[in-house]
Amino acid sequence: MKFRSLALSTLSALALSGCAAGPDYALSPPIPASSGPFLSADDPAFAPAPLPADWWRLYDDPVLDSLVQDALRANTEVRQALARIERARAGLRGARGDRLPQTALGAGANYGRVPESQVPAGAERESWSYDAGIDIAYEVDLFGRVGRGIEAAQADLAASEADADAVRVMVVAETTRAYADAAASAARLRVAREIVALLDQSLALTGKRHEAGLESGLAVARIATLRDQRAADIPALEAARSAALFRLATLTGRAPADLPPIAGERSIVLEIARPIPVGDGAALLARRPDIRAAERRLAANTARIGVATADLYPRITLGGSIGSTGPDIGDILTGGPLRWLAGTLLSWSFANQEAIRARIGMAEADTQGSLAAFDGAVLNALEETETALSNYARAIERRKTLQAAGEQAERAARIVRAQQREGAINSLERLDAERTLADIRAQLAAQDAEISRAQIDVFRALGGGWTT
Numbered sequence: 001m002k003f004r005s006l007a008l009s010t011l012s013a014l015a016l017s018g019c020a021a022g023p024d025y026a027l028s029p030p031i032p033a034s035s036g037p038f039l040s041a042d043d044p045a046f047a048p049a050p051l052p053a054d055w056w057r058l059y060d061d062p063v064l065d066s067l068v069q070d071a072l073r074a075n076t077e078v079r080q081a082l083a084r085i086e087r088a089r090a091g092l093r094g095a096r097g098d099r100l101p102q103t104a105l106g107a108g109a110n111y112g113r114v115p116e117s118q119v120p121a122g123a124e125r126e127s128w129s130y131d132a133g134i135d136i137a138y139e140v141d142l143f144g145r146v147g148r149g150i151e152a153a154q155a156d157l158a159a160s161e162a163d164a165d166a167v168r169v170m171v172v173a174e175t176t177r178a179y180a181d182a183a184a185s186a187a188r189l190r191v192a193r194e195i196v197a198l199l200d201q202s203l204a205l206t207g208k209r210h211e212a213g214l215e216s217g218l219a220v221a222r223i224a225t226l227r228d229q230r231a232a233d234i235p236a237l238e239a240a241r242s243a244a245l246f247r248l249a250t251l252t253g254r255a256p257a258d259l260p261p262i263a264g265e266r267s268i269v270l271e272i273a274r275p276i277p278v279g280d281g282a283a284l285l286a287r288r289p290d291i292r293a294a295e296r297r298l299a300a301n302t303a304r305i306g307v308a309t310a311d312l313y314p315r316i317t318l319g320g321s322i323g324s325t326g327p328d329i330g331d332i333l334t335g336g337p338l339r340w341l342a343g344t345l346l347s348w349s350f351a352n353q354e355a356i357r358a359r360i361g362m363a364e365a366d367t368q369g370s371l372a373a374f375d376g377a378v379l380n381a382l383e384e385t386e387t388a389l390s391n392y393a394r395a396i397e398r399r400k401t402l403q404a405a406g407e408q409a410e411r412a413a414r415i416v417r418a419q420q421r422e423g424a425i426n427s428l429e430r431l432d433a434e435r436t437l438a439d440i441r442a443q444l445a446a447q448d449a450e451i452s453r454a455q456i457d458v459f460r461a462l463g464g465g466w467t468t
Helices: 004-015 055-059 062-075 076-097 145-211 218-229 235-253 281-287 288-311 329-333 354-421 427-461
Strands: 102-115 126-140 316-328 338-347
Touching: 055 062, 055 145, 062 076, 062 145, 076 145, 126 145, 145 218, 145 288, 145 427, 218 235, 218 427, 281 354, 288 354, 354 427
Parallel strands: none
Antiparallel strands: 102 126, 126 316, 316 338
């Protein structure tokens, strides 16, 4: 009869175990404007095609491909992110373990003495006592405390994986940027040296004309000054190139001395000449890892409301114990005097629930904060993307203007040089033309570098195209 009552109470508890406290997670759809075309993408520099996963391969540079793979494998921040994933996986295993029966195996040996009045006739007052047994306890998830905990742990793991994707996006973008900066610095160095070489020629010609009495010493000095000013740009560009290579070494998990020489051999600005595929807002929201991480943290904190709420209700644990106790160790090993116990434990913090309700309030506040963080992540992604697209389009427009100005300055410089050879003008007039040409060529080289960086900013703002 007693066993039948215990079985009925157990079945009743199991029948109720499908109830889950707390709200079920349901994410509200983002604002409609976030899913449409980008405002700044209405430009010939962009294409509506979806962004490829391995966007860096659009540059068609095997050296860059190799460096990116090295960075994804050896970068220290990527390794930290992977360690955080493993920690989240361990937390999920622990949460799932709460669904399993908890077991405890125990054994002991005691030597003691009992009062003489309690000793049976003919028995020793002092003796050994041996005991061994196993206890089993299983919590019936009556109000979904364990289930909500697993739900939260699963969301935490997904958030950690999204965080790792965000780190990968950053590492790929920064590796590409460092490689591009090194190439752009090399290209600017080349232009700077060409400018200095042209000014050397102008200085030599002006010097000869001065010796012949055709030019003043002022003209020689002013051309020499311009030449030295342009030569002074070279060390700064060399330092910038070295810094980019050192940064590239760190990003790929190397010491600066271990960076392969081929990584610094490119002297042409890194740029994709065709329109960049950017997709639309809906693809951006699905692709950006920071948005996915924020959404999963919102899901995790929503589930934790249920974990806290479940403490308002009774907690039922089914338990059992089986073992053996005897005066000789042989009794234990051969299954001597056997004992067993089975029952149900109900625990309920009913008298004082204020602390529980405080924890529920904290969980609800965390969820509201996570919701605000998710909305902020969406808005930030749209802002970053629109800004990057606009900056890139305007940078291309500026380069076109500089290119037109450069063509005019080159034409003017050729005319002035010819006029000087014919004696129609002096070297100071040529100096103005050379200075203008040098300035525009330097600006154009710097603008090429700016376009390369702006292009990478676009890829990074789009979520880098990273997919797992």
